[in-house]
Amino acid sequence: MARMRSAIWMASVALLAGSTSVWADEPVAAITRPNKDVTLSFVRAGQVSKILVTEGGTVKVGQGLVQLDDTAEQAQLVQLKAQAEDTIRIKAAQAQLDQKKADLKKTGSAAEQGAAAALELEHARLDVAIAELSLALARFEHTQSGRKYTEAKIHVSRMRLISPIAGTVEQLHVEAGESVDALEDVIRIVSTDPLWIDVPAPLDQARALKTGQVALIRFAGTADAVGADTPDPQGKGARTRPSGTARGVAPTANGKIIHIGSVADAASNTLTVRVEVPNPTGRPAGEHVDVSFMPLREGAASHKAHEKAPSPKGDARAGNSSKTNGRHRISRGPTVALDGRKRQTSAE
DSSP: OOHHHHHHHHHHHHHHHHHHHEEEEEEEEEEEEEEEEEEEEEESOOEEEEEEETTEEOTTTTTEEEEEEOOHHHHHHHHHHHHHOHHHHHHHHHHHHHHHHHHHHHHHHHHHHHHHHHHHHHHHHHHHHHHHHHHHHHHHHHHHHHHHHHHHHHHHTTTTTOOOOSSEEEEEOTTTTTOOOOTTTEOOOOEEEEEEEEEEEEHHEEETTTOOEEEEESSSSSSSHTTTTOOOSOOOOOOOHHHHHHTTTTEEEEEEEEEESSSSSSTEEEEEEEEEEOOTTTSSOOOOEEEOOOOHHHHHHHHHHHHHHHHHHHHHHHHTEEEETTTEEEEEEEEETTTOOEEEEOOO
């Protein structure tokens, strides 16, 4: 009987654990935000010639957005390219060096025969040295021309805004034909899948959290309006609403902790915990939400309690069995089913 009562008590604990919510502590109010939010500007003043996207449109990484008028810059680029590719000065300096070397050779032969003065020989040697320096200077100027051409290409490329992220055009601040100043806001690009939520979690609660833990996000509004699914407490994704669930319930989703702050806010005694939640349906950022966290250990313990809880029926049999003549004989005795009703069981 003692074993039977113990088994009944353990089963009752398992049932109570299953009926109790696995979401710990009170939910924390927060606001969703994009995972990326960039506002682009030109680094130089100019006139907008083309707008290549529209508000609300999706863009890819590297896609062109807005173009400044670069007619003058393109003309200068052609000129600098020609200078960078020109090698005439190098060839002229090389030819002059060859001539000076030939003159030095002849002057040296003449000096050996006494037909040229030592001063003339010294001048010939200096002419060769000067010609070598002229060739080195021509090569250096050619290299500098190539660098100026590269610099000009960079300046021209900066007259076209390129998207650094994949996302949606949230806002355009200019129109074609307008003049803009350097660093003036031109276009805003956001990425809202997934959404990020910076949760100001109470410090005592945040200390128990770990990166990767599951978070339950409850959005404002009703499930009827957005067709939300019910969350999976184990963090394996959303489940469709079961039949019989009341309609009009606020939609929920599962997220996970991706960052926990290192510095708490002393005034509010909170610590920022960043939660990432998938957003395949394109919910807007900026919604008010309530966030609850499920401790890993508590969730695992609740799951194991369901798996390892012994059957009251089986334990009752084990507790009332006795061995007679080499056979297990189980006496009749009361057992309690999971619904609380008593039943009589017997087995040979």
